[in-house]
Amino acid sequence: MSKTGLPPRRAAHHLLEEITGEGRLMSELIGGGALDHLAAEDRARAQRLATDALRGADRADRMLKPYLKKEPPETVQNALRLGVIELVSGEAAHGVVNAYVEIISLNKHVSSFKGLTNAVLRRISEEGEKGWNKRANPLTPGWLRQPLVAAWGRKSVEGIEAAHFAGAALDLTAKGDASVVAEAVGGVLLPNNTVRLKDAGQVSALPGFETGDWWVQDAAAAIPVQVLDPKPGMKILDLCAAPGGKTMQLAASGAAVTAVDQSHSRMARVKENLKRVGLKADCIISDAFDFTDDGFDAILLDAPCSATGTIRRHPDLPYAKDGSEFMELIEQQERLIDHALTLLKSGGKLVFCTCSLLPDEGEIQIDDALERHEGLTVDTATREKAGIDPAWFTEEGGIRLRPDYWADLGGMDGFYIAVMIKP
Numbered sequence: 430m431s432k433t434g435l436p437p438r439r440a441a442h443h444l445l446e447e448i449t450g451e452g453r454l455m456s457e458l459i460g461g462g463a464l465d466h467l468a469a470e471d472r473a474r475a476q477r478l479a480t481d482a483l484r485g486a487d488r489a490d491r492m493l494k495p496y497l498k499k500e501p502p503e504t505v506q507n508a509l510r511l512g513v514i515e516l517v518s519g520e521a522a523h524g525v526v527n528a529y530v531e532i533i534s535l536n537k538h539v540s541s542f543k544g545l546t547n548a549v550l551r552r553i554s555e556e557g558e559k560g561w562n563k564r565a566n567p568l569t570p571g572w573l574r575q576p577l578v579a580a581w582g583r584k585s586v587e588g589i590e591a592a593h594f595a596g597a598a599l600d601l602t603a604k605g606d607a608s609v610v611a612e613a614v615g616g617v618l619l620p621n622n623t624v625r626l627k628d629a630g631q632v633s634a635l636p637g638f639e640t641g642d643w644w645v646q647d648a649a650a651a652i653p654v655q656v657l658d659p660k661p662g663m664k665i666l667d668l669c670a671a672p673g674g675k676t677m678q679l680a681a682s683g684a685a686v687t688a689v690d691q692s693h694s695r696m697a698r699v700k701e702n703l704k705r706v707g708l709k710a711d712c713i714i715s716d717a718f719d720f721t722d723d724g725f726d727a728i729l730l731d732a733p734c735s736a737t738g739t740i741r742r743h744p745d746l747p748y749a750k751d752g753s754e755f756m757e758l759i760e761q762q763e764r765l766i767d768h769a770l771t772l773l774k775s776g777g778k779l780v781f782c783t784c785s786l787l788p789d790e791g792e793i794q795i796d797d798a799l800e801r802h803e804g805l806t807v808d809t810a811t812r813e814k815a816g817i818d819p820a821w822f823t824e825e826g827g828i829r830l831r832p833d834y835w836a837d838l839g840g841m842d843g844f845y846i847a848v849m850i851k852p
């Protein structure tokens with residue numbers, strides 16, 4: 430680990446710059462090697478700092494506002510956000526202030542802001558944890574907050590924001606008996622048999638990783654396959670399969686699973702995951718629209734979406750995105766539903782799901798699909814499963830999952846799920 434602490438702070442600042450300035454996602458940046466130059470401990474620290482700064486960005490901005498006559502350039506604001514996060518979590522003030530002043534001095538475009546950075550961070554260190562605690566939870570950026578308030582109301586959105594700020598525990602889906610896995614890893618069993626661990630540490634060091642007894646998957650993400658209710662011998666298509674959390678769940682039931690995804694690199698992860706847990710599926714790299722095998726008993730369509738249900742784990746998303754992709758995604762989901770129906774046998778189940786908080790990518794998709802396809806129905810019986818609260822049932826027959834649900838258990842990702850039956 431670096432002695433000065435500067436390299437991980439510079440790296441965290443770089444991540445923030447790319448996310449807020451260039452619209453890049455953290456996973457894309459880290460996958461592309463943005464932290465590869467750092468030692469393992471510094472890499473973890475840089476990622477943690479950037480994640481905390483994004484999760485708390487709005488609260489940090491509110492804390493900074495009284496000390497700023499006008500908004501500084503984004504580069505400076507990002508350094509200040511990181512400084513706030515460190516100062517209010519008890520890091521030694523002189524180290525934090527010196528580091529962010531240096532980061533600003535080293536950038537010739539904004540080096541004239543080094544005095545301001547110094548002065549503002551010193552004032553923040555005087556306020557410390559107290560100043561942070563008295564401010565309300567961070568609000569979601571406006572482009573996303575508005576449609577969320579329109580869909581769920583202000584009070585619910587505040588609950589969703591509290592869940593986003595709290596972050597997420599590690600959730601595991603067991604290949605076999607979930608209670609055995611819970612005991613082995615020291616986790617708790619959630620109502621839908623997901624195993625939850627609060628302070629997990631390194632995932633690959635947990636008991637059962639090497640032996641493939643479980644895989645990482647949020648509790649909400651496990652529900653689509655639970656309502657699909659796969660049985661041994663069923664012929665099931667997982668149409669947008671990678672990285673394969675749901676493929677493994679389907680395969681673990683004894684069904685004959687075909688997994689399709691257009692991404693070579695993501696499909697390589699499906700294969701790796703299946704190998705680790707000792708399960709089998711027929712993995713096909715193809716655009717879903719070019720895949721024409723038919724006669725499936727059931728199809729799982731976990732369609733590409735805004736991923737706005739995953740902000741607890743990906744606080745970069747509302748800062749990297751701006752909603753401009755919504756229309757294209759919604760139109761693609763509609764076409765995927767129509768295509769999936771052509772591959773399903775008569776009487777077969779199509780489970781449509783998205784990790785989105787927006788009704789346009791959930792409830793409204795189903796309303797529209799029912800209008801487009803005469804005789805198509807929504808199966809409301811299969812949603813009556815252990816762990817699914819009837820309060821989550823929606824009018825058109827689906828299930829709405831939100832981060833503010835199961836609040837006392839630590840929340841869940843946002844998801845929408847519906848089971849449709851082909852006439």
Ligand SMILES: C[S@@+](CC[C@H](N)C(=O)[O-])C[C@H]1O[C@@H](n2cnc3c(N)ncnc32)[C@H](O)[C@@H]1O
Pocket residue numbers: 668669670671672673674675676689690691692695715716717718731732733734
């Ligand atoms: C939400 S993710 C699926 C997650 C996966 N079901 C799981 O549980 O691990 C959506 C996937 O759709 C894939 N995808 C997007 N458009 C596609 C298309 N036209 N054809 C096939 N796959 C597509 C993406 O590569 C991505 O892996």
